Amino acid sequence: MSDSEANAYGDLLAFWAPFLLLHLGGPDTVTAIALEDNELWGRHLLNLLCQVGAAGYVFYQSFPNSTLIVPTILLFIGGTIKYIERTCALYFASFSKFRRSLLPPADAGPNYAEKMEQIAATGSFHSTVEPPYFLLHDGAEEGQILDDRTVIKEAFFYFTTFKGILVDLIFSHQDRRDSYGFFSVRAAKDAFRVIEAELNFFYDVLYTKAAIVHRPTGYLFRAISFGSIVAAFACFYVLNKHGFHEYDIQITYALLLGALSLEFVALGLLICSDWTIAKIVTSEEHRRSESFIKFLLMVKSESSPFALHMIYARWSRSLFQYNLIEFQLRKWPEWIEKILALISLGEWLEDLKSERVEAYSENLGELIFDELKRKAETSLLEERKQICSARGEWALKNTKTGQDCQNLLPFVRDVDYGKSLLLWHIATELCYNKDESENNHRKFSKVLSDYMLHLMIKEPDLMSVVVGIGQIRFRDTCAELDRFLSQYIFNESNANRTEKYVCKELLSVPTTVTPVDVKGDRSKSVLFDGCILAKELEELQENKWEIVSEVWVELLAHAAINCRPYMHAQQLSKGGELIALVWLLMAHLGLSEQFQIDRGHANTRASQR
Template sequence: MEFSSLSMMKLWKEWHLRVTVLLSLTLQIVLITLGNRRKHNHKLWISIVVWCVYLSADVIATFALGIITNNVSNICDEEGVSMDANNELTAFWAPFLLLHLGGPETITAYALEDNELWLRHFLGLAVQTGMAIYVFIMAWTGSHLLILYLLMFVAGLIKYGERTWVLRKASIETIRESIADDVMNLFFDQTNFVSDERFTLFEAYRLVHIYFRPLFLNVKVPLLFRYSASIPYIITSTTLENRFKIIEAALGFMYDNLYTKAPLLYTRWGLGLRVITFFLTSSVLVLFPVVVIHDKHKFSNTDVTITYILLVGAVILELYSAVLILSSDRFLVWLLMHRKFSTLKSLESFLTQKRWSNNMSQFSLLSFIIKEKRLPCPNILKRLRLDKKLEKQWYAADMEIPKSLKTLIWLYLEEKSRDRNGPTNSIHVDCVGPDFTEELEKSILAWHVATDIRYELDGEDIKRHGPAFELHCGLICQISRYMFYLMALHPNMISDENMNHITLRSILWAARSLKFTNKIGICERFNELLTVSETYLDQRCLVLESESENDIKKFLKNILPGLLRKLSEQELEERWKIISWTWLEMLPYAAIKCRGIQHAQHLRSGGEFLTHVWFLASVFLEFTHKDFKSNPSDDPILFNSVMPLLKR
């Protein structure tokens, strides 16, 4: 047993540096390939893997650099022991670790909070650079290998410095200071923009700097600097598809500015530094075999192989970065701004890239209640106490956003914008349901339940009413389930305050206790479910304040049943007019009410459709949250025109 332990320790001492250095390179490869995919991928596993690798990469690289420093220090402390060739070779790995600490171009920050920690990274830059210099001084023997060390050290220092500079550039304080200057510099002659794609990209780039960044920071830009004249031009001169493309490209630019090295890469300094680092790493790759051949009997074959892997990996990462730069929208805009139209034309012919997930997740409360999808390994997850956390995510179904839904939302907002100053008393409709301008979370819950129940009960009648009506009701249900998804999984996008989840939790507990087996059963016994929910509140005493308890009981006992009753009293078409109008008002209202920083946070996980609606409503049509009403009587023309929108 003791012999085995000693042999394991010896093996670890021999290989621990080699393993950590190779692991550091592997993590860089994963980061550069997956770091940019989260921009247009909504999958949870991408976020989890990138999060784990992003946190591990710096730790592993720092740990490996610490091992090298310790090894060099121990050798120098021992009397009569000189630095041999193998120790020089392992010391040569130190600048590669600086290169890894600089990170790939596709990800500098995992979340917005990382940008605010740029001072911490600056301190890390100083400390790790000091360690690399210490290693160089201690390992200096005048050999050719340490000359290569200097070349790689410069490359690593540039990469690490780039990352620190970009993090500072993407911090809120720096963005706030740069907004006015960026706006002033973006008035650019667009007479030479011929293709729609060119127009789309450049307008998107300008919208990011003039509208999105101020909205993101809640900064008001003076009217003198606002680019308001181009918004009507965009609306009238481009198709609906191109308007959404402009939004996609704009949000893609914003993602690049906040989470990648784009703010530096597409400047003359940035491109110059990229050429320098590529030249240095390539030169070392070419010169290293000469050094090895000259002293081939001094080096360990294993360490030489690892060094080759590090060098080839560094060059491949540089080449891959160059390909990403040349295939990006931001590079095309750079070509436009510098009038490189011949180069642009040659690149446009083969550049196709996905700019965002085009995804709108769905979460149906009725499906959740009857457990339509079972969690894998539920007993294990329950023991780990992860079942409740993962269950909501498991029931969130991804769906691609249909063009018909985008058309419906745009036509509604366009009609609302056109008639915002029109008459407001054509027809009276009783106020139905809670006021979403006062209680957005409860309104989403109430209207989602009501919409799902009526869609189940009206299913056959909807089909008999015709394909256009069926399509319209289906689209409204998709909006309902998307809004409920946001409420259940991303509540910060719905409310700035701490939400009270007792209402949702009590309904779920009661529903599961009644053992529903199908959606129709839930619809027919929903009053019974609400009664049990209220009993659950009394028994568990989860709400401590009497006012909040009374408020939730009122919701369970009066508001939700009252909404279902009022909707049931309407004719089919009139009922779905009310449901449709409410969701078409509530969706842009929630989008505008959501803080800009929350919209920006979700760019790193494929983006949210709510952000695109926000752009449509607040930027293109200049709505505020005060323009949206909770009572159809306040907006009668729009209420009457909801159903025919898709027929246009």
């Protein structure tokens, strides 16, 4: 290799170094895979300093005789900005920093000493605290359909107001009044659309660069980095490449074109994001941008020819299903289970075999929304707290049909949540297979029943606060069901091994004496307790499924509002869960204990929407 070729190759090595910074900066759509990644921002900061130092040293070695000095400087600037963006995104999304950024300024309130002096002087006292208020809506028409622009606008407003819910901050009653006023008059479909878009903003803050890029300094630095990369490509393109090896030139063009492609994709996503639309429609000059907003909404729509709507999907709209009886019927033979245990694949294969996915339906959302709205109609604080802690009892005492359900109360009131969930799951399955009526409430009860069992067994972190020993009880129940199947189902010749047949046989077992009186309390199984509940439900006749569905909505709501916000936030990176939407919807309807500030002069604020 000649000296000129050696120098040219050294210049290219210096030019290639900043590409590492570009790629370490990562895409705008992913900065963290899990919330724990945000807590490692310090490690990324150290890595940033090391990588910038290494790239700078390589650059220094080639200075000042390098023929690629200008494009190298430009790439170095662009790559450094990209990596700084990622580090800042991780830092601001870490929960400690996120919480500190949301704390309100210290507020001493009205001057108590001064007020007391006035009272002593005048002998009279007038309270400055406003009396309890009645929940009012914002004047919108009942069931008014929201267009996509309004959905994003309202979602951004409530995201800005309620993002402190992720770190357990409390909100004023004015916040509750405002959100209840908006959601209480919405159709269920539109309410969930707003909630989905709001959760999308939560996801962007915690897992992407959106919160960093969509601010004035973010736009400025993004323009600088984009311009630097484009200019670097232009400089290299017009450069006299005499002395460079053809193969090295091709590699350099591949690197540059790859960087340019990523930048153009990032620019397109930035322009078409919900953040851009929200900032435009909330600005005072948004009327001048009507055509641009319509274009962005068209690009993001499901009928878009650009297919970008897939990138902006709110959540998976899927409900994983896990069924106790189906799980046991499809159990592997014992000899296969022993082999799987040896190769540690048993749990993974069980997941593939036992889980189903049910598509979320608008009718199911309507059932959930109507039930939650019915609970939120009260404005009394103490009653609202009781409703938040209810796990089936309120639904049974306040059924829409007015049915007397006193005989069902022990199955929710006298047992813990985990036992109650498993009891109602078994009873729902037994009644579902016995009754073949075409009833939406029957279908919804089945879907919610299997979904809640999936959460208890496959997402225990989400349910750990409420289910207690739920998994131990589930295993004991599986063992008892397995024994029942072996004795009464599998040993029969040509046995009909369907869920319907098994449910029929279970219901045929006499249950005049409670299982605990027969077996004691060593085993935590609730298999035949569920059979007793199923027989009680059968007495309700035509109102059965409506009542069962109401209980399941309340069981879902109880788990949602008692789950730690951190766990809801973790689920956002996995496509989201229905329970997270229910949690946020409950907060907006005031079904949360995070509204604890008395309303006085210091709290009252006008809506900024």
